[in-house]
Amino acid sequence: MTSGQGGEERLAHLLSQPSVTRIRAALASHNPLAALRTPASSSAVALIFRVGKNDVLELLFIKRAEYAGDPWSGQIAFPGGRVEPGDASLAETAIRETREETGIDLTREGIIIGTLDDLRPRTVRLPAIMVRPYVALLDRREPLVLSPEVALSFWLPFAAIARTESWHEETVSARGVQINARVFRHEQHVIWGMTERILAQLFGLL
16 A cells, blocks of 8 residues: 555545546456466566556556566566565565566555456466466556566556557567467557456456
8 A cells, every 4th residue: 555644645546536446346346266276386467557647547568678598588568477485475476576576566655456367378388387467556656666677668558458459460479489469569569478368358357
C-alpha cells in the first residue's frame, strides 16, 4: 500500500477511476486456476497499471536484456522472475522481482488487485516453468530504476492494447525457430508468446 496519508488518498483516487473499477470487478469475479501443485520451477510476474495523463490507464512492459542461453532473452515481458527460497508466497516473488528489476516497491507504492490463471509454456523447447500473473495498481511519480537484467521499459495505453484489431498473426523468430504467433507491435517491439497469453486472459475477463 502506498505509504503516508497523502499516498493512501492518491491510491484511493486511482482505485475509483472507472477503468480501474472495471478491471477490479472483473478480477473479483474470477476464480483463478492454480496449478494442482506448485512446482519447484515456479515464477510470478506483475501486470502493473497506472493512471497517466488525462486519466489514461497505462500498462508497464519491460524488455529483457540479451543473455546467452536465456530462452526469454530480449523479449517484451512483465516484471517478474523465479521463486527464491526466501519468498513466502508467489505474490512475494512478484513483488520482490518487480522491485529488483524496476525499482518499483508494490508494498509502498501500490496494491495487488487480482490474480490470473497459472500458465506454462506450450512448447517443450522452453523450460517447464509455471508462471502466476498478478495484477497491480501503481502510484509512483519517480522514474523507474532498471536493473542490468532489463534493457528498457515503456508504458502503453491499455485501451489500445485491448482492441482486437490491434493484434494480428505474424511469423516471429525465437531461438532460430520460425513461429506463427499472435502479436502486437509497438514501434520496434513485438509483444507475443507468454506475454500475449497473459494479456488474452485479462482481455477475456473484461
